[in-house]
Amino acid sequence: xxxxxxxxxxxxxxxxxxxxxxxxxxxxxxxxxxxxxxxxxxxxxxxxxxxxxxxxxxxxxxxxxxxxxxxxxxxxxxxxxxxxxxxxxxxxxxxxxxxxxxxxx
Amino acid sequence: xxxxxxxxxxxxxxxxxxxxxxxxxxxxxxxxxxxxxxxxxxxxxxxxxxxxxxxxxxxxxxxxxxxxxxxxxxxxxxxxxxxxxxxxxxxxxxxxxxxxxxxxxxxxxxxxxxxxxxxxxxxxxxxxxxx
Numbered sequence: 001x002x003x004x005x006x007x008x009x010x011x012x013x014x015x016x017x018x019x020x021x022x023x024x025x026x027x028x029x030x031x032x033x034x035x036x037x038x039x040x041x042x043x044x045x046x047x048x049x050x051x052x053x054x055x056x057x058x059x060x061x062x063x064x065x066x067x068x069x070x071x072x073x074x075x076x077x078x079x080x081x082x083x084x085x086x087x088x089x090x091x092x093x094x095x096x097x098x099x100x101x102x103x104x105x
Numbered sequence: 106x107x108x109x110x111x112x113x114x115x116x117x118x119x120x121x122x123x124x125x126x127x128x129x130x131x132x133x134x135x136x137x138x139x140x141x142x143x144x145x146x147x148x149x150x151x152x153x154x155x156x157x158x159x160x161x162x163x164x165x166x167x168x169x170x171x172x173x174x175x176x177x178x179x180x181x182x183x184x185x186x187x188x189x190x191x192x193x194x195x196x197x198x199x200x201x202x203x204x205x206x207x208x209x210x211x212x213x214x215x216x217x218x219x220x221x222x223x224x225x226x227x228x229x230x231x232x233x234x235x236x
Contacts, residue, residue, distance in 0.1 A: 003126060016117070016124035017155050033173075042177045047125040047151035056129065056150045063181035063230075 001052040001078040005040055009072055013044045040070035045095050049086045052078040053101045060102040062086070068093035106199045107167060109159035115190035118146045121155060138189070145190035153182045153227040157216045160196035161231055168200050170212050171235050178211065179232035185225045193221040201230070210235040 010024045019041055022029040027037045046064050053059055064086065070076065076090045086099030115135065122132040130137035131147045138146045148156075165172065188194060201215040216229040 009124070012124045016121040018158055043151065043154045043180065044125060046154075046180055047149070050149070050151045051125065051127060056127070057131070057147065057187060059150050059184060061181065061183040062150070063179070065179045066177050 001048070002075055003048050003078070004075045005044070005070070005072050007072055009044070010038055010040060013041050017041065017043065019043070035069060037071065040072065040095075042066045042070075042095075045070050045076070045088055048076060048078055049088055049096055049099055049101070052080055052086070053103060058104045060104045062099065062101050064088075064096045064099040066095065067097050068095050070095045106197055107160050107163040108195060108197050109163070111156035111159060111194045111196065113148060113152075113156065113188055113190050113192045113194060115146050117155075118148050118152065118190050121152050122149055125149065125151060135190075143187065143189050148188040148190075150182065150184050152188065153184070153218065153229060154180075156188070156194040157196050157198070157218060157227070157229050157231075160198035160216055161214055161229075164198040164200060164214050165212070165233065168203075168212055168214075170210070170233065174236045175233050176236065177231075178234035179230075181230040183228045185227060186220060188220065188226050192226075194218050194226060195220075 014020050030038045074090050078088050080086050084101045086101050088096035127149045131141050132149050196216050196218040198216045201213045204211045212233045214231040218227045220226050
């Protein structure tokens with residue numbers, strides 16, 4: 001599955017989720033704490049990993065490890081192998097590794 | 106242990122579904138959700154992060170970890186009964202373990218969420234890393 005977060009996604013996700021950490025909303029603040037600019041919410045990226053598994057109501061469990069920081073306006077690729085291993089990458093940057101999805105029978 | 110009660114609103118579920126790109130009509134359309142056997146729109150699985158957040162944030166504050174140097178290291182959810190608009194979800198959060206590896210401190214918080222009937226809806230493990 002491929003998805004490109006648009007320029008304003010982090011604001012919509014902040015409103016939807018209640019996570020208004022300025023590292024997701026304010027480029028200047030994000031740079032002041034050593035980030036390249038505002039970054040995606042990890043839990044939004046995890047929600048893409050969940051969405052990539054098909055019927056969300058059949059998902060029994062999902063675990064992920066967050067690695068690189070995702071950024072807006074660059075395509076993300078979610079891959080799932082037959083044994084349920086999930087990864088999310090954005091260019092050369094691995095956002096999620098060693099994900100594991102379990103689907104209900 | 107910290108506890109938070111979250112009232113699941115229909116428009117919040119729809120807003121969340123749109124923000125994460127979910128298009129399943131059971132998340133968005135009350136009529137289609139009812140036709141599928143649910144009382145109202147169903148929360149997408151990762152909505153667990155939304156109703157669990159208000160219990161986890163105070164647990165993080167209570168643990169005394171250095172919030173300014175915290176990054177979200179890992180996350181795990183296990184889902185049980187579905188959550189629908191109109192439900193009231195009570196989440197208990199507690200610090201499950203702390204450890205140190207390679208100069209990083211790991212704080213693992215566990216959440217348990219139940220609906221107004223006391224049925225288990227999800228469990229979460231939230232791993233935060235302090236650099």
